Amino acid sequence: KAGVTQTPRYLIKTRGQQVTLSCSPISGHRSVSWYQQTPGQGLQFLFEYFSETQRNKGNFPGRFSGRQFSNSRSEMNVSTLELGDSALYLCASSLGPVDNEKLFFGSGTQLSVL
Amino acid sequence: GIQVEQSPPDLILQEGANSTLRCNFSDSVNNLQWFHQNPWGQLINLFYIPSGTKQNGRLSATTVATERYSLLYISSSQTTDSGVYFCAVGREETSGSRLTFGEGTQLTVNP
Numbered sequence: 001k002a003g004v005t006q007t008p009r010y011l012i013k014t015r016g017q018q019v020t021l022s023c024s025p026i027s028g029h030r031s032v033s034w035y036q037q038t039p040g041q042g043l044q045f046l047f048e049y050f051s052e053t054q055r056n057k058g059n060f061p062g063r064f065s066g067r068q069f070s071n072s073r074s075e076m077n078v079s080t081l082e083l084g085d086s087a088l089y090l091c092a093s094s095l096g097p098v099d100n101e102k103l104f105f106g107s108g109t110q111l112s113v114l
Numbered sequence: 115g116i117q118v119e120q121s122p123p124d125l126i127l128q129e130g131a132n133s134t135l136r137c138n139f140s141d142s143v144n145n146l147q148w149f150h151q152n153p154w155g156q157l158i159n160l161f162y163i164p165s166g167t168k169q170n171g172r173l174s175a176t177t178v179a180t181e182r183y184s185l186l187y188i189s190s191s192q193t194t195d196s197g198v199y200f201c202a203v204g205r206e207e208t209s210g211s212r213l214t215f216g217e218g219t220q221l222t223v224n225p
Contacts, residue, residue: 031211033212035215042215042216042217043202044215045213048211048212058212090155090157092157092211101211102162103211106156107154107155108155110155
């Protein structure tokens with residue numbers, strides 16, 4: 001069974017631009033969550049989607065948004081990029097909808113904002 | 115919010131040595147997971163262990179929920195065990211997959 005797939009693996013953008021990251025969960029998994037990892041703040045929860053609905057949201061500005069499609073694939077979008085948005089963005093999937101399940105992470109998208 | 119503290123922050127071992135990593139958390143949890151982040155950045159789920167003890171090969175974990183800590187044991191360490199180990203917890207009132215991560219333990223295993 002294929003794991004969680006994130007694309008692209010690396011991305012370089014400039015300030016003010018917007019970016020879209022993609023995540024395909026493990027087959028059969030219906031819950032997708034996103035995390036941001038930076039050297040200063042560590043791993044922080046962004047949001048979670050189940051059945052195309054946002055179930056939970058972390059403490060990030062509205063420039064960070066996401067969505068989930070009917071096939072459970074998810075995208076996250078960051079608009080008006082800032083230098084501080086440079087980070088590793090990790091997607092995780094779980095079976096859903098039961099809470100507190102084991103999470104499986106993808107390899108991440110490394111975003112650099114210049 | 116809940117606080118998660120991991121110790122030690124850094125650990126250097128010789129191949130074949132054993133080690134214990136600790137995770138303390140500030141409030142009751144009903145979700146606790148241990149992850150290994152490899153040098154390529156991927157987080158590998160090692161254990162889902164909100165309570166009790168589990169073993170998987172050379173790795174084992176114990177969570178004492180009433181005392182708010184969890185331990186990860188690595189025996190006969192190998193160079194491939196190098197990387198960062200994270201403990202992550204979830205609370206009952208936060209639904210879904212929202213986990214709070216500790217800052218991690220950076221493990222280096224030398225040949």
